[in-house]
Amino acid sequence: MTATKATTERRPRRPVRRRGDRIFAGSAQGAGILILVILAGVAAFLVIESLPALTAPAEEIPGGEGVGAYVAPLLFGTLLAAVIALLVATPLAVAIALFVTHYAPRRLAAGLGYLVDLLAAIPSIVYGFWGIFWLAPKLVPFYRWLEENLGFVPLFAGPTSATGRTMLTAGLVLAVMILPIISAISREVFQQVPTLHREAALALGATRWEMIRMAVIPYGKSGVIGGAMLGLGRALGETLAIALVLSVSGGITLNLISSGNPSTVAANVALEFPESSGLDINTLIASGLALFLITFAVNMLARWIVNRRADFSGAN
Amino acid sequence: MAKRIDCSDVNIYYGDFLAVENVTVSIEPRSVTALIGPSGCGKSTFLRALNRMHEVIPGARVEGKIAMDGQDLYGPDADPVAVRRQIGMVFQRPNPFPTMSIYDNVAAGLRLNSKKLKKSDLDDLVERSLRGANLWNEVKDRLNRPGSGLSGGQQQRLCIARAIAVEPDVLLMDEPCSALDPISTLAIEDLMADLKDRFTIVIVTHNMQQAARVSEQTGFFNLNGVGQPGRLIEFNPTEKIFSNPDQKATEDYISGRFG
Numbered sequence: 420m421t422a423t424k425a426t427t428e429r430r431p432r433r434p435v436r437r438r439g440d441r442i443f444a445g446s447a448q449g450a451g452i453l454i455l456v457i458l459a460g461v462a463a464f465l466v467i468e469s470l471p472a473l474t475a476p477a478e479e480i481p482g483g484e485g486v487g488a489y490v491a492p493l494l495f496g497t498l499l500a501a502v503i504a505l506l507v508a509t510p511l512a513v514a515i516a517l518f519v520t521h522y523a524p525r526r527l528a529a530g531l532g533y534l535v536d537l538l539a540a541i542p543s544i545v546y547g548f549w550g551i552f553w554l555a556p557k558l559v560p561f562y563r564w565l566e567e568n569l570g571f572v573p574l575f576a577g578p579t580s581a582t583g584r585t586m587l588t589a590g591l592v593l594a595v596m597i598l599p600i601i602s603a604i605s606r607e608v609f610q611q612v613p614t615l616h617r618e619a620a621l622a623l624g625a626t627r628w629e630m631i632r633m634a635v636i637p638y639g640k641s642g643v644i645g646g647a648m649l650g651l652g653r654a655l656g657e658t659l660a661i662a663l664v665l666s667v668s669g670g671i672t673l674n675l676i677s678s679g680n681p682s683t684v685a686a687n688v689a690l691e692f693p694e695s696s697g698l699d700i701n702t703l704i705a706s707g708l709a710l711f712l713i714t715f716a717v718n719m720l721a722r723w724i725v726n727r728r729a730d731f732s733g734a735n
Numbered sequence: 736m737a738k739r740i741d742c743s744d745v746n747i748y749y750g751d752f753l754a755v756e757n758v759t760v761s762i763e764p765r766s767v768t769a770l771i772g773p774s775g776c777g778k779s780t781f782l783r784a785l786n787r788m789h790e791v792i793p794g795a796r797v798e799g800k801i802a803m804d805g806q807d808l809y810g811p812d813a814d815p816v817a818v819r820r821q822i823g824m825v826f827q828r829p830n831p832f833p834t835m836s837i838y839d840n841v842a843a844g845l846r847l848n849s850k851k852l853k854k855s856d857l858d859d860l861v862e863r864s865l866r867g868a869n870l871w872n873e874v875k876d877r878l879n880r881p882g883s884g885l886s887g888g889q890q891q892r893l894c895i896a897r898a899i900a901v902e903p904d905v906l907l908m909d910e911p912c913s914a915l916d917p918i919s920t921l922a923i924e925d926l927m928a929d930l931k932d933r934f935t936i937v938i939v940t941h942n943m944q945q946a947a948r949v950s951e952q953t954g955f956f957n958l959n960g961v962g963q964p965g966r967l968i969e970f971n972p973t974e975k976i977f978s979n980p981d982q983k984a985t986e987d988y989i990s991g992r993f994g
């Protein structure tokens with residue numbers, strides 16, 4: 420008796436665990452560690468390869484004003500295009516998801532969900548061509564109208580690009596690209612809302628829309644944010660579509676409808692890389708590092724937003 | 736104000752499946768009516784038909800007439816949303832909104848009904864409803880915490896507070912105590928005794944003693960076999976049902992000689 424007591428006191432007692440449990444826990448842990456290792460590897464590569472550019476004298480960097488001045492417009496362009504995409508795509512995706520899960524007749528709903536999912540399978544180069552040859556020219560009259568009527572807003576100051584290959588067009592193309600991701604995930608979480616909660620709202624005398632506002636949207640909110648983050652990730656990293664659509668010349672500007680736009684990190688790397696060598700490549704990689712850090716920060720922010728009200732998430 | 740409910744020739748379907756057949760019954764205001772019967776005989780189905788929650792299930796429908804103080808609940812111009820505001824419901828499993836605080840759970844129905852309530856009026860109503868549900872003292876210091884953090888019995892009383900906050904005419908309760916311990920059960924039974932001065936209460940229960948303790952009237956549902964529709968076999972004052980029922984089936988069920 421006393422002997423066993425002594426041993427249990429000496430080392431912390433380990434719970435009895437079955438072999439299946441141990442194997443599963445081990446492999447899950449392994450997968451988790453693998454992700455960290457890959458991430459660390461990518462980060463290390465980026466840091467090591469950007470160091471020459473970060474330490475080089477400013478004149479030797481393309482543009483001649485140092486890494487900061489080179490990367491800043493690119494980051495700005497990347498974020499601007501992604502934010503436009505997110506602002507357009509998220510409400511639309513949520514609306515589609517709500518329609519499919521709660522309004523559409525069942526057969527139509529399945530078909531519509533399938534169609535939206537198909538959008539995700541289209542390669543980005545196709546979106547790029549669609550953006551240049553179809554969307555951009557169609558948007559020019561609309562941009563003219565914006566310039567004439569809302570020109571006092573800096574966003575629409577103009578002069579309107581004749582080709583329509585503007586920041587706003589790029590953002591809209593990105594929005595279409597990330598729409599299926601966000602709406603698929605939103606649809607999934609809206610479908611998971613327990614009948615119990617939906618009936619609680621209906622039994623209080625909520626209309627269908629009130630029920631959605633009371634029970635469905637709050638329950639699905641963290642999932643929608645997660646979906647938006649995935650979409651944002653794709654928008655930040657999108658290369659080809661932007662490289663094709665966006666007409667690049669100029670630096671940081673909020674003007675969304677002119678032909679002088681900052682490029683984005685990914686598109687710039689794709690366009691510049693073939694003709695780069697030496698320090699130029701290090702500079703491009705430094706811009707990649709900056710994007711990596713920003714993406715990381717945005718994801719942390721989203722986690723924090725979701726976790727802030729974890730008690731109220733409905734997960735318990 | 737408490738109202739009476741009259742049902743005549745009510746048939747309730749899930750798609751093609753007739754779940755409850757030919758129920759004709761009058762439920763008295765300001766009293767507790769208990770519905771008892773074996774599992775699957777259609778008690779919940781019937782209860783949900785009373786506040787038009789049944790039709791929420793795809794393909795489900797109700798035939799026959801259900802009227803509240805003469806107002807036809809299934810009439811051509813009866814709005815199911817309005818019906819549900821008048822007839823509140825408490826479910827078998829406590830279902831507070833997990834994304835809302837205790838306060839917001841109670842206020843949820845009030846906010847639906849009258850958008851423009853002053854904060855102080857809302858505070859008063861929330862407090863009154865929580866007191867009415869015998870929950871105020873336990874939660875008054877944590878009204879802003881999530882409702883899902885309460886114990887099962889507290890959650891159920893929170894759901895009752897939410898339902899009575901909008902002052903419905905009728906309160907339907909589907910096995911409200913089936914997941915609760917004896918003390919919480921007693922608290923809810925006491926509550927029903929208080930509430931029946933103001934509301935018409937219909938409760939489904941598997942607990943005979945509970946039906947005997949809380950109700951004035953009792954209805955016994957039964958079904959002849961699997962796949963057969965449930966029927967209301969007997970509806971009588973509770974005392975009579977438990978001492979001297981008209982039907983043999985009722986007596987067998989109550990005395991446990993069932994099957």
Ligand SMILES: Nc1ncnc2c1ncn2[C@@H]1O[C@H](COP(=O)(O)OP(=O)(O)OP(=O)(O)O)[C@@H](O)[C@H]1O
Pocket residue numbers: 749752754772773774775776777778779780781792962965
């Ligand atoms: N959503 C549904 N779809 C189809 N049939 C259903 C549905 N819900 C219930 N039923 C059927 O209707 C009949 C009555 O069910 P109901 O839930 O009303 O029984 P109950 O008397 O409440 O039983 P319990 O005491 O177990 O709660 C059963 O045969 C059941 O299988």
Ligand SMILES: [Mg+2]
Pocket residue numbers: 778779780909
């Ligand atoms: Mg039931």
